[in-house]
Amino acid sequence: MRVMQRDATAVASDAEIIERSWLDPEQFAVLFDRHAPVIHRYAARRIGRDAADDLVAETFLAAFGKRLRYDREHPDARPWLYGIATKLVGQHRRDEHRQYRILQAAIPDPDLPGHDEQIAADQTARSLRHHLATAIADLPDNDRDVLILVAWEQLSYDEAARALVIPVGTVRSRLSRARSRIRAALAADGSSDTIREILSNE
């Protein structure tokens, strides 16, 4: 019987798991085990690894509190969880800015030993990362949310719309605006050609 229950849980959709948790709250832990790793990675990218632990816990606690309002029409709960996590990132803005600062501050140490070519390549990569992190940090919060969900987390436009509870058209316009600003910032820094070259060599 226990084996059968485990099998049933293994194949059940997120929506079914959430539905079961209405009457059997312990079922909600299955959702944590399925999706906490990717939500944690998302949080770590945005606000740093230390603060991510806190945000993941807050995300699943908030989700648990809202589970009765989950729309069963959507079998995959990841966009819902991303949406809750994104909303909570707004409560960790200090950590998010700190994270971008860390990325921006990745200035090579000239005292480190190494081959000249390797040092030059590292410097170029770090410089590009600096410019990109700066451009992302300078985006409006809502545009940055969309860009990161689509670019880093690979959500579709529909999924991003569901996560952020906005129309798909708004996702498109925010993403377009974010990309324009990223391009403009990188062009102003003279980084575009170098970045294009690096990507074409991968």
Add this chain to the structure above:
Amino acid sequence: MNDLDLDLVQKLIPDAPLPRADELAQARDRLTAAIRTAEDTERIVRAPATSSSGTHPRRRVPRRRRIPVPRPDRRLAVAAVAAAAVAAAVAAVLIAAPGHGGQRARPSAAPATINVAAATFLNQAATALQRQLAAPPSPGQFVYTENNEGDGRVERAWLSMDGSQPGLDLIWQGSRLVYDKTRPPCTVAQAELSAQTDGAEGGYCAVGGGYGPGYFANMPTDVGDLSAYLTKIGVAPTPSEASGMGSGWQANSLGKELAFLMPYIFLLPAQQAALFQLMAQTPGFTIVRGVRDAAGRTGVGIAWTYLNGPTQVIVFNPATYAYMGVTTTGPDASDGGATALVRMAFVSKAGQLP
């Protein structure tokens, strides 16, 4: 449209590895504790289940008895009636005075309340501050702040008093400059427009965290107007954004926004008094005496813990009530970070030391 820029975003930011199970254990424990509490609560209030599958929760969740709340014990509100509020103790907003009945819950899921000691301190501080006077920065000046980040880093920031001129944010690790960023101008009017239009108009303009003006001349000194103002300039969630954030979100939201704002801005005593009154009226804050900030100084802390997370503390000078810093206490203190404001002054240009 090609996807070059999306490729850049994907490839140039370092990828973060998926965490190991043991790294998620603490978060899982917090969820498990909430689940147990919900089970206990539901066991008390749930009527026998009758339905089994397939429909929207609004139609199939069993009917539940209303939690009895003696009328004299109600203090602020009983919200989120019926199934959702009862089933999820962590999300229920049942606010009652401590020790006066209402739904008993484990401490981990207890509804946020107004803490009398914290409110008393904050109200006393507000009264004292209302008697103080201080001169704001003059037009054209910059608010200079120096914050010790507690990890060997020192941040020096210059914010144009009205946000009309570019600001500057520098961070030193010892004698080495590791961060050097010019901030775009961002006035209060631009911040309001940016907040109202989701950043579509007004350009990038966010306040707090070393961005925006160094002084908010129009920040209300009347507590009744303050919440709306903070939402208007984009430093507090709108009611719809705040929905479903769980018990204690008010203190968490206000505390984190203030922790993001106060290290960098000058507040008139009357403005700070209004902020203190707002904190006094916000459920979820407690008081911690004798807490040390990141610079090792001792002060009075106004603390909050959100959904069993680490306890975060804004530290104030016990004599002057000036903001001192932000720190984290408890077993997860290392996760929270800390910062201490060690100097604030007005200077005539960005980059100038007082």
